[in-house]
Amino acid sequence: MDATATSAPRRVLLAAPRGYCAGVDRAVQAVEEALDLYGPPVYVRKEIVHNKHVVEELRKRGAIFVEQETEVPEGELVVFSAHGVAPSVHANAKARSLRTIDATCPLVTKVHVEARKFAERGYTMILIGHAGHEEVEGTTGEAPDHIVLVQTAEDVDGLRVPEDIPDPNKLAYITQTTLSVDETAQIIARLRERFPNVVSPKSDDICYATTNRQIAVKQLARECDLVLVIGSTNSSNSQRLVDVTREHGTESHLIDNASQVRPEWLEGVETVVADLSDLDRLTELPADVDILVNNAGVQQVAPIEQFPPERFSYILRLMLESPFRLIRQTLPHMYGAGWGRVVNISSVHGLRASPFKAAYVAAKHGLEGLSKVVALEGAPHGVTSNCVNPAYVRTPLVTAQLADQAATHGLSESEVLDKVLLEPVAVKRLIEPAEVAELVAMLCGPASASITGSSFVLDGGWTAH
């Protein structure tokens, strides 16, 4: 990469959540454990994960990747990947006396079970997915005579009755787990228009990991000039993240590693940085957001009689007035869309007080009240508002506090952690920022419609006393 093209100061934001989903993680572990337990070679049907680095690492340890089970020598051990396989694959493996480990993700199995149940009840299924993707092949294999693949809204228009759909009153749809949430919603809307009696699965087939990562890149797309997705070109999930970002008007590229970043992509790229205590400038931030997460916080420790009044005003402005202003300017967009999510990162100090933290405790208690009012006003418009209440999170603020207190009390940092900071906490560890992000993502995910006006404590048992 040309160093001059990257020398300008820039902020790099990391999506949260990011990285592999739990299903893929589990499948990779299955291969690693098989290698440890049985030794190489371990055959793996299809790439266990669409990530060249991981595949290469496993290959070095003795995994052999094959396209079909028929390529595996008789009697050998084979792992089926997270995307799932058709029953015919199990039958072939049995016929060849293969020892099998099925690492199919439970969320893919759920779709297979749905397919079998709909077929048993005589339904034709529209499978929304990508032709040739191994998950689609596996799901189709569960009921090949009952499944018609649809890839776009236009495909829905081309469905023929009765050739493709013998009885429009016995029609259901299922989906691949890794699709674009927005595109799939359009296809489903077209299906409902044409076939009003079409039956949906009991719960969304697009999995939470896919949904959450798309929410995360939408958020990034608003804040950044460029979004780089690290993944392989044959990964449906990674490709969808690029698509979703571009649909939100932000340049995005899929890369396998840093060497693929082109210097010209970085020209003129900055990010939005706002001083949230400067209330009048908040109007410069975009108002057309679907999800607003308020997470500003600073601390000042002093007895009330010595607490600087201007510092008290500053903390309340930053931690309470600024969220109020941001909520105020974004609600009209959310109301117009009939959907919105406000998540306020409060704190255990939104629910409990500690001495010498007057401004912080007052601001966080205020945020809790504000959140509840937003919940009540927003409910008729499809907008929810909740608080997340973590105890000590591993942030620069907390690690600096640790170092300060260690120096003040002449203790080691781990002693400060156990005996001072985490004294009232049952689980003696700092909370990782990613754990807070996962909870926020859940509050914005598919199951969040009825969760509002609540406070979610993430405190290792602090408030259990």
Ligand code: SF4
């Ligand atoms: S269904 Fe979701 S969680 Fe499971 S492997 Fe696929 S992307 Fe991962």
